[in-house]
């Protein structure tokens with residue numbers, strides 16, 4: 091198993107043309123080894139734990155559970171060096187976030203060495219000097235952005251939170267309220283990672299459903315996914331008094347109240363949580379742009395929080411909340427269809443800023459249909475860095 095340590099060369103920001111070439115070389119070389127992902131992943135962690143044995147305890151005891159989240163994330167992120175305007179703010183947040191694991195500067199070198207060693211080993215003849223330079227340059231660029239941000243951050247690496255309420259709305263959805271001693275400095279629309287006592291070292295992202303409060307209470311909406319390690323445990327087994335750990339805020343979703351445009355929000359599943367936080371924050375202002383929110387699901391049962399969103403609209407005349415379901419046998423007056431169908435039925439929404447929030451599949455489907463309908467790309471906002 092060959093593993094040449096990375097040098098500590100200062101990273102050079104690639105030009106746009108260089109970054110595009112890097113991404114091309116990384117994509118094609120990775121496509122050639124992707125079918126050996128399991129072996130590649132074993133090699134990656136073997137080199138990492140050999141070079142920096144102390145990093146083993148940052149990961150879950152059972153590595154199978156995680157399906158190589160870190161490795162998948164690395165491969166995903168190095169392919170984005172041609173989009174620095176989105177990537178650098180994300181990496182800045184991610185670097186601060188990684189302090190909660192106990193990651194320190196020298197670990198970046200070990201991870202980089204393990205990554206390059208794994209790709210090189212499985213790429214065989216495909217590992218040309220150009221390919222090696224592309225992976226090395228891209229990794230050094232992203233790891234420097236993360237480690238510099240981590241080093242510059244003075245705030246806490248994580249916050250302890252006590253569960254003060256756990257309410258199960260259905261077999262698969264629960265609302266959990268936690269309280270931190272010092273408020274977590276998030277903005278409405280951002281997300282936080284959480285670690286729960288029943289699933290140690292398995293951190294997952296959740297989006298607060300309320301704007302920040304002085305008493306430190308944060309509400310989360312959790313839907314358990316099939317075969318999910320953490321979501322099922324949270325929905326079924328959380329108890330008042332449990333202690334959670336919360337990571338620093340991430341994400342850039344917000345409403346630009348100065349844009350002069352009306353707002354459209356397209357919401358699926360627990361994507362309702364960050365939208366509710368944003369609406370609650372908007373409601374603190376006297377005046378707001380006209381805001382239309384489509385809340386969708388397969389049936390009424392999936393619109394688990396529709397009632398409280400509609401309630402907000404009764405006291406805020408700028409807000410209009412529309413239910414969207416694929417089947418409605420209740421006659422409650424929902425629009426019928428999928429979210430992309432219903433939203434694009436209204437046209438291109440050219441004079442609106444658009445927020446899209448939900449599962450990765452729902453975001454992809456909605457954004458692509460809206461682009462085809464003529465909505466300008468730069469008016470559509472969502473958090474794009476989702477790995478699942």
Ligand SMILES: Cc1cc2nc3c(=O)[nH]c(=O)nc-3n(C[C@H](O)[C@H](O)[C@H](O)COP(=O)(O)OP(=O)(O)OC[C@H]3O[C@@H](n4cnc5c(N)ncnc54)[C@H](O)[C@@H]3O)c2cc1C
Pocket residue numbers: 281294295296297298310311312313314315316317318319320321322360361363449450473475476477478
């Ligand atoms: C930015 C962001 C914000 C999020 N906010 C919330 C939130 O407010 N509330 C909430 O409940 N969840 C939220 N999630 C999803 C959450 O972080 C977890 O991914 C989800 O709870 C599954 O974790 P798990 O450990 O139960 O599943 P895992 O054990 O990680 O995965 C088990 C299986 O479920 C699949 N899977 C993973 N995630 C999903 C998903 N979202 N939908 C369908 N299948 C999935 C996996 O591919 C795998 O096959 C958010 C995710 C991101 C990226």
Ligand code: HEM
Pocket residue numbers: 145148149150156158159160163164167184188191193194197198199201232233236293294477478
């Ligand atoms: C330099 C680039 C790096 C990038 C882009 C990166 C990215 C990520 C991302 C996005 C996740 C979350 C994955 C998810 O929840 O879906 C993650 C998890 C994690 N990362 Fe990193 N990371 C980097 C470096 C490191 C380093 C140097 C370490 C130290 C060993 C590290 C340790 C971890 C651990 C322990 C986890 C959680 C466990 C796991 O999900 O497997 N990361 N990383």
